Amino acid sequence: MGQLDGxxxxxxGAGSGIGxxxxxxxxxxxxxxxxxxxxxxxxxxxxxxxxxAGGSAWVQAGDLSRSATAERIARAIDKRxxxxxxxxxxxxxxxxxxxxxxxxxxxxxxxxxxxxxxxFYCALAALPIMRRQxxxxxxxxxxxxxxxxxxxxGPAYAAAKHAVVAMSxxxxxxxxxxxxxxTVLCPAEVATPIMDKxxxxxxAEERAxxxxxxxxxxxxxxxxxxPAHVCINEVLISPAWNRSYLGIGAPPLKxxxxxxxxxxxxxxxxxxxxxxxxxxxxxxxxxRASTKAxxxxxx
Numbered sequence: 001m002g003q004l005d006g007x008x009x010x011x012x013g014a015g016s017g018i019g020x021x022x023x024x025x026x027x028x029x030x031x032x033x034x035x036x037x038x039x040x041x042x043x044x045x046x047x048x049x050x051x052x053a054g055g056s057a058w059v060q061a062g063d064l065s066r067s068a069t070a071e072r073i074a075r076a077i078d079k080r081x082x083x084x085x086x087x088x089x090x091x092x093x094x095x096x097x098x099x100x101x102x103x104x105x106x107x108x109x110x111x112x113x114x115x116x117x118x119x120f121y122c123a124l125a126a127l128p129i130m131r132r133q134x135x136x137x138x139x140x141x142x143x144x145x146x147x148x149x150x151x152x153x154g155p156a157y158a159a160a161k162h163a164v165v166a167m168s169x170x171x172x173x174x175x176x177x178x179x180x181x182x183t184v185l186c187p188a189e190v191a192t193p194i195m196d197k198x199x200x201x202x203x204a205e206e207r208a209x210x211x212x213x214x215x216x217x218x219x220x221x222x223x224x225x226x227p228a229h230v231c232i233n234e235v236l237i238s239p240a241w242n243r244s245y246l247g248i249g250a251p252p253l254k255x256x257x258x259x260x261x262x263x264x265x266x267x268x269x270x271x272x273x274x275x276x277x278x279x280x281x282x283x284x285x286x287x288r289a290s291t292k293a294x295x296x297x298x299x
Contacts, residue, residue, distance in 0.1 A: 002030020
């Protein structure tokens, strides 16, 4: 008998990295796992391996940065299983453009959508089922960047992950009365495919020193098997060799060329200067008739 026999667990970002490892671990513990992510092929491969190991998995692919997708999957889970015990919000991404100078509005939308909106939408979709049950557990993958702002991860990613931390704590503040618990995980570097999106390449030797997806799966196992009266609010975890302490990996700052104020002002004046038109000649004033002869004064 597994510790999670009979439980239904919904794992997002389940096609690779942390999500893949967590999904496999939950299935090993006896849970039926619903696998979500953008790409169906990797999810199908994870489901196949879970099935070959004697577990149960169901693929529900889709873009979770869209609220309709999360709602559709939650309805499908409720219809098929009639319950939802665990949600692991793990979907996320980052970009190569990780500075205010390089990231554009489309990049910001992509990062916030994948890391923050998707977590919100899945929580919103799952809560009605969990309230009905008067129990449930949500686990969210934030980041070390969700606690410590870093140029390494970029402004959009750090902002999104900080918001995920706040979201999780706010869930506990309101939903504890319904027997619902929320845990946010803040890992430092984990050797997952997201490392391929680093502006500066990460070597195999460096990745070997990082947290591994299986380490995160072990942490999630600890969280989801805790007694129902225990709420693990937040976990901050890092590899022993924490590169953030060394300042490794942050992209170099690009300093814009300074323009002396005098030159900038002169340039501004030059742009604004308009050639003066020659002044129009005033018509000659008519000479007034002299009144001296008559002894009269003009008024």
